[in-house]
Amino acid sequence: TAPAVETKPQYSLDTVPNMLSLRGKTIAITGGARGLGMAVAYAVVESGGHVACLDLLPAPSESEWAGLQKLCKPRNLTATYAKCDVTSEAEMEEVINAIEQNGIENGAPFYDMVACAGIQQKVPALDYNSQDFERILRVNVTGAFITAKWTARKLVEKRRPGSIVLIASMSGNIANRGLTCSAYNSSKSAVQQMCRSLAQEWGQYGIRINTLSPGYIRTDMTNQLLAAEPEVEKIWMAGALLGRLATPDEFKAPAIFLLSEGSSFMTGADLRVDGGHCASA
Ligand code: NDP
Numbered sequence: 001t002a003p004a005v006e007t008k009p010q011y012s013l014d015t016v017p018n019m020l021s022l023r024g025k026t027i028a029i030t031g032g033a034r035g036l037g038m039a040v041a042y043a044v045v046e047s048g049g050h051v052a053c054l055d056l057l058p059a060p061s062e063s064e065w066a067g068l069q070k071l072c073k074p075r076n077l078t079a080t081y082a083k084c085d086v087t088s089e090a091e092m093e094e095v096i097n098a099i100e101q102n103g104i105e106n107g108a109p110f111y112d113m114v115a116c117a118g119i120q121q122k123v124p125a126l127d128y129n130s131q132d133f134e135r136i137l138r139v140n141v142t143g144a145f146i147t148a149k150w151t152a153r154k155l156v157e158k159r160r161p162g163s164i165v166l167i168a169s170m171s172g173n174i175a176n177r178g179l180t181c182s183a184y185n186s187s188k189s190a191v192q193q194m195c196r197s198l199a200q201e202w203g204q205y206g207i208r209i210n211t212l213s214p215g216y217i218r219t220d221m222t223n224q225l226l227a228a229e230p231e232v233e234k235i236w237m238a239g240a241l242l243g244r245l246a247t248p249d250e251f252k253a254p255a256i257f258l259l260s261e262g263s264s265f266m267t268g269a270d271l272r273v274d275g276g277h278c279a280s281a
Contacts, residue, residue, distance in 0.1 A: 019262040022049030026103035026110045027259060028096070029053050030086050030147050031117030033060040035219035036167065036248050038068075040114050043252035045071045045079060047260070050108045052099045054084040055117065078106055086117045086143030092150045100154055111162040112259045113151040115144045118167065120221050122228075125182045133183040140187035141194065148198055152207050161206030165258045168192045168211040170274040174281040176239070188213070192270050199268030208267040210258050215274030217246045241276025 027044045031037035032053025038060065044051040045068065053060060060081055068079045080102060084095045096110070103110040119139045121132060144166050155162040171181070172188030195211045202209060216222055216236045222245070226233050237244055254273050257263050272278055 014261075016262070019264075020047060020256055020260045022047040022112075022256070022260060024048075024108050025112060026050040026052060026099060026106065026108045027112040027114065028099050028110065028151070029114040029116055030084070030143070031055055031115075031167075032081070033057045034064065035116075035221060036214070036217060036251055037114070037116035038064050039248035039252055040116065040255045041068055041079065042071060043256050044259075045075065045077050046252075047256050048075065048077070049112075049259075050077050050103070050106055051079045052095075052102070052110075053079065053081045054086075054095055055081075056083065056085055058083055078102070086115070086147050087138050089146055089150070092146050096150045096154050100158075109158070109160060110154065111160060112164065113147060113162070114165045114167065114255060114259070115147040116167045117143055117147075118169075118221075120181065120184050120225070122181050122225055123183075128182065136183035137187050137190070140184070141190045144191050145194060148209060152198075152202055152205070152209075155207050156205050162208070163259045163263070164198075164207065164209040165255060166191050166195050166209065166211045168195070168213045168270065170213050170215045170272060170278050172211075172213060172270075173272070173278050176236075195270070196268045203267055208263070210263070210266055210268065211270045212251065212254055212258060213270055213272045213274065214251060215240055215246060215272075215277045217248055217251070219248060239277050239280070240274065241280055244275065246273070246275060 027049045029037045029041055032041050033055035041051045041053050072079050082095050084091045100110045148164050151164055168191040169188040171185045172192045192211050195209055198209050254271055
């Protein structure tokens with residue numbers, strides 16, 4: 001397929017808020033039923049984009065979904081939800097075809113994807129069984145690959161440039177104190193490296209792909225770990241130069257930046273948003 005050709009002016013006369021706008025686009029988010037994915041869904045709508053949330057759960061949390069719909073209404077935007085297991089090629093292909101169709105109907109083509117679905121399991125390496133290890137790799141790495149691949153295939157087919165954001169983790173850069181998890185850490189390093197590799201292949205099509213690597217955020221994922229070991233929270237907070245955990249809202253602007261024209265010359269990059277954790281590691 002012939003590469004998409006994008007001609008960019010050398011100097012943009014546009015304003016920064018316009019560069020960060022997602023107007024006229026549909027953006028999909030895996031793991032979009034809650035946590036970080038849901039926060040990014042709100043941010044997409046706040047930035048003028050239509051959003052398609054995908055997740056394993058049959059439905060998103062009612063109150064958060066109602067809030068998202070409320071945000072959409074006055075802006076004439078849509079938020080849709082579909083059940084999709086990121087480890088299934090068939091489900092991903094079908095869902096992306098449906099998002100493309102909806103995008104055309106809304107006059108807002110499908111351009112961008114945030115691969116946020118992920119799982120975590122804290123198990124000492126001596127007790128880790130290989131099936132559990134492989135399950136983490138399957139969802140976090142293969143799932144991110146399947147998500148990126150079917151997105152890129154659609155964009156190449158339509159000769160449309162786009163931006164793919166893979167949510168990795170600072171755990172891809174460091175072996176965290178208080179959260180030894182060999183499978184999770186391996187998976188997030190793999191996502192960062194896979195991103196660089198896909199960027200090499202897809203730059204010719206005008207498709208950008210970057211990782212966003214968060215530090216510790218208060219979500220169901222971390223709350224579960226902290227419920228089992230509350231003393232770990234102090235270690236996490238001490239590890240960040242800012243001395244605290246993040247809220248999901250603190251990832252809205254970094255995610256929108258990577259999706260938008262504001263980052264038009266970025267691909268194969270890792271944006272770490274970790275309160276300085278890795279700087280002190
Ligand atoms: P949550 O557990 O709150 O949300 C993750 C979502 O992904 C869940 O709704 C989950 O569904 C879904 N999911 C899991 N497996 C699949 C699958 N096979 N197909 C589709 N969806 C799936 O986690 P967070 O919001 O905290 O995390 C989001 C991302 O950010 C993850 O990739 C995580 O690794 C990463 N991250 C999180 C950090 C944190 O401190 N919270 C720090 C660094 C990175 P279900 O509940 O049904 O399993």
